[in-house]
Amino acid sequence: MAGAGERRFGLLGRTLAHSWSPAIHARLGSAPYALFEREPQDVADFVRNGGWRGLNVTIPYKRRAFELADETSARARRLGVANTLVRRDDGSILADNTDLAGFAWMLDAFCRRELGGAAARVLDGERVLVLGSGGASKAVVAALTDVGARACVISRSGADGYEGLVERHADACLVVNTTPVGMFPACPASPLAEGQIESLAGLKGVLDVVYNPLRTGICLAAERAHVPAESGLAMLVAQAALSAELFLGRAVPDEVIADTLAWLGRTTANVLLIGMPGVGKTSAGRALARLVGRPFVDLDDAVNLQCGMSARELLSRHGEDAFRRAETKVAAEHGRRSGLVVACGGGIVTRPENYPLLHQNGTIVLLRRPLSQLSLAGRPLSQACGLERLEHERSGLYASWADVTLDCTGSAGSDARALRRLLGL
Incomplete structure (x- = not known):
């Protein structure tokens, strides 16, 4: 001893x-x-x-x-x-047991930030749906009971199941996921069916006790429905x-x-670089990875490893659809990991399904520079379509996907230093 x-x-x-x-x-x-x-x-x-x-x-x-x-x-x-x-x-x-108090801390902070007041005030008498009936559910139900909420446990084996949930609980103001559905590596996934979040007309927030990825499947669904959401990182830090x-x-x-919560969020989030072909995503990404001591992934290289041929060969032999399918597969593989610097291909934004794969666990950074400074060398799509056309087709998508934007400064090293400052790394 x-x-x-x-x-x-x-x-x-x-x-x-x-x-x-x-x-x-x-x-x-x-x-x-x-x-x-x-x-x-x-x-x-x-x-x-x-x-x-x-x-x-x-x-x-x-x-x-x-x-x-x-x-x-x-x-x-x-x-x-x-x-x-x-x-x-x-x-x-x-x-x-600090799980109950950890969730209570997260719940109160969320209510103050998103719902306009302390949990005991804004949730008193309100219906809250708790997905799952395991150990985490018991802690969540206890914390909700302590602030006067009416917790309704939804489970696949209990009397109150997922089928017909919207009709029975249309007045629910909060949903809390306590199941492991959507946890790394099986992410993003949600315990609720497509459209259920949107159909809860009185819903004011979504919480998930799962903390990896940073944005779980149910949180992404809430985001699409313009409902405030948070995964379980705050609970993890508070109970610790x-x-x-x-x-x-x-x-x-x-x-x-x-402070610990903010630091952990920055540390675990991937940095995902998007932008036009030739903008410098790979060189800036490599420089940033060296600067902050993170692994670097180029998704075009990942496609090469997966398919046994370069992106250029894959495009010329099998066409753009085959390349985009391979790109989505490697985006799913690396997007669910943590703490990476990832350079994405210029056309990653052309498939909407790629957005949640990247967004779930990272910060998406748009790199920009004038078209006159972009190179066409070794870029068959840029050569075939022309940079002006690609920019016209993609500029709106780049802007809508980006969490932050950086106008390139002139060199990979200076871009990396600017990214470090911008992201607080």
């Missing part, structure tokens, strides 16, 4: 390769923080005898952590599971901050939570 003065923190789970918890806790001060992957038969010995001071616990071990503790908090007993364990100075283990308070024995200020 670790000595009373040893401060060793971490996350206990079965598969943790993509966890962001170490980076979050490093900023919150609860470090060193490690990932502890354990098989079910090893959990009891690790919890009781492992050399740790504070643990976060994720699925599938939250119930087991609750059972193995010497003492449980009221919050943990309310939900019957624990996501935080603290080894006290006498060696005993306290089980707590509450765990850090238990680990460290001191409060984490709200501004630290907000």
Whole structure:
């Protein structure tokens, strides 16, 4: 067992390769923080005898952590599971649960920002649809109950199912997804059928406890319906901050939570460069990736790897449709990942289905420069169609897809530095 003065923190789970918890806790001060992957038969010995001071616990071990503790908090007993364990100075283990409070923090911040007031005021007596009936659902329902909302649990196996949802709950003001539908890598996907979000006439907001991708399928559907939405990154950071308070024995200020959330959003979001052929997406992207220490992907190169031939060969042998299908496939593969710099082909915007694939987990940046400065060399579509025609056909699409725009400064290096400043990287 670790000595009373040893401060060793971490996350206990079965598969943790993509966890962001170490980076979050490093900023919150609860470090060193490690990932502890354990098989079910090893959990009891690790919890009781492992050399740790504070643990976060994720699925599938939250119930087991609750059972193995010497003492449980009221919050943990309310939900019957624990996501935080603290080894006290006498060696005993306290089980707590910060999921409820983490969602409550996210809910209140969302209501204040998007709905004009504290959750307890704007949701009092209002119907809220909670998709899913698992462990996360219980925490969400408890938080909603605490602010006076009428939580209606929608599940495939329960009495209140997805079929006929719109007719039964037309007055719902909020939808919260607690299912894993839409979670990386099966993204973007939504637990609701096409058109259901748009058909909820009284809907004022959509929340998702899934945090990867940054914009889940249900959040993208809400965006299309012009309904405010947020995925679960805020809940992830808020519950981590509450765990850090238990680990460290001191409060984490709200501004630290907000700063950590903003930093994590910038860090995990892809940077996706779009623009006319020859504008400099590849060279600027490579320079930016080197500058900020991120992996770089050129989607034309990714098509080459997938098809065994260059984009130019694919276009000449099989036509533009075949190239666009291959481009969409690699856009889906890389668009769902995190923390990349991606140079997209000039025609990526010609297929509407590519937009959610890129938008779900990134910031789309439009690069612009005068047509007279664009090269036609090695660009068969530009040569065949002409730059003026391509610009006429695509300029509106580029503008509608872009989150930010950069007028190129003259060199790849200076463009990269400008992008770093623009995006706060």
